[in-house]
Amino acid sequence: MLEGLFAFLFQFGDAFAFLVLSASGLAIIFGMMGVINLAHGEFIMCGAYVTVTAAQAGLPLPLAIACGSLAAGIIGIILERAIINRLFNRPLDTIVATWGISLIATQGTLILLGSTMPGVGTPLGSFSVGDYSFSEYRVVLMAIAVLLMGGLYLLFHRTRYGILARATIQVPHMASALGVNTKVVHSLTFGLGAAMAGLAGGLYAPTMTLVPTMGTAFIVESFVTVVVGGADVFLGTAPAALILAFIKSGMTGLYGQLFGLIGLLLTVIVVIRIMPRGLSGWLLRGRE
């Protein structure tokens, strides 16, 4: 009984970590810029590839993951400067442009690096509770997901960048009339979102096969989380991930993985019907 409960909690924590880590970059770029980034999965892929390359070059894994995240962030800033900011206030064009970036990135990687790349093994060992055995690395990922939420909260509420970024999304013209260079804020925010995607890629790289299309493995979960959560990273993404993780791990445990996914998609449909602006839009209703 207790073992079963622990197994469920582990699955739940694992699903939560995956949802939070894969969605936070997408949520930041959507929530703080209003941009729907269809290249999200490719920033994840970039983080994974750079992480594995750095690890194989001899860097310790945590440092390699930091490199992956940083690389994705820098590429994000460059793409924002070069393309995204020219499409400011043109959301549909931005979607098409990021989709284009996504296609170029997957095909480019395929051409340059081939259809697959040797990975690194999952670090740390495993522990067992009763008859079940659990990966220690997965526990680390859960802890990182929680720390990441806390860290992002501090970043957006305690730092100068965070305050200016929130001012910029809330009343853009007023932020610039108060001396805020909103272009720089947008570049940094896009870079931050891309770096978070890269971080997700780096963290999960040791657990999966590296292929140019690996980003798609994260896309469904990350979009589901952001759609359910709405535009606020903290009032949206975090509670959405909790609820979705519960549904996904419950359905997976009872009926298998396919039903886990079906559960997620059904939740999205229900949530959009009841709360068109997601959980955070609903929580913040009437507060604008």
Place this chain on the structure above:
Amino acid sequence: MQIQGLRSGYGGKPVLQGIDLEVGKGEIVAVIGRNGVGKSTLMRALMGLLPATAGQILIDDKDVTQVSPHKRARMGIGYIPQGRDVFPRMTVAENLAVGETLLKPGTSPDYDRIYQYFPVLKERASQRAGTLSGGQQQQLAIARVLVGRPNIILLDEPSEGIQPNIVQDIARNVRDLNRELGLTVLFVEQNLDMIMLLAQHCFVIDKGQIVARLSAEDLNDPDAVRRYLAL
């Protein structure tokens, strides 16, 4: 600040049809006129939020017509828009912190002084700005630019939607700020009380042009001012 032949508008729709006016250092100048004549448009164009299609804006004899809003702001212009535009989901203290962006390098904000002028903001420092009353939001919007120690403030209809006694308070605060800090004030207004309380002289705007200039003596006659407001 000097404005010469300024034209501006929205997309294809011209609103300002060649505005000429001048605001001297340390003056309190009003721009008055009916609804929809282009007063707010003038303020937005001065701040750079709307591009000028013709004419010139000079600040301290520097041509800023093509300068972007955030750079113009950092030259010491504080903008307090109609409707206040506080950051609704940020606290009062965070709203004020955004104003620090206006500070010139090497200077620091003087919050004690700001809270002296607007004590209610200190009480409500950790409250979300969107939950403040109209009068408190107006005070916050003024305080938010004062944090950045501007040389000139552009105030758009400060009395709109505010109780008469708070209108008096705000007028007195702005007068004190002008006297104590030498702050230059250009404000837009339709409220007779606010105009009479605050303005040293005033320009009348109609259909995107300045049609009259009223001196301090003219402003002593409420009926005359009323006539211009109903023009």
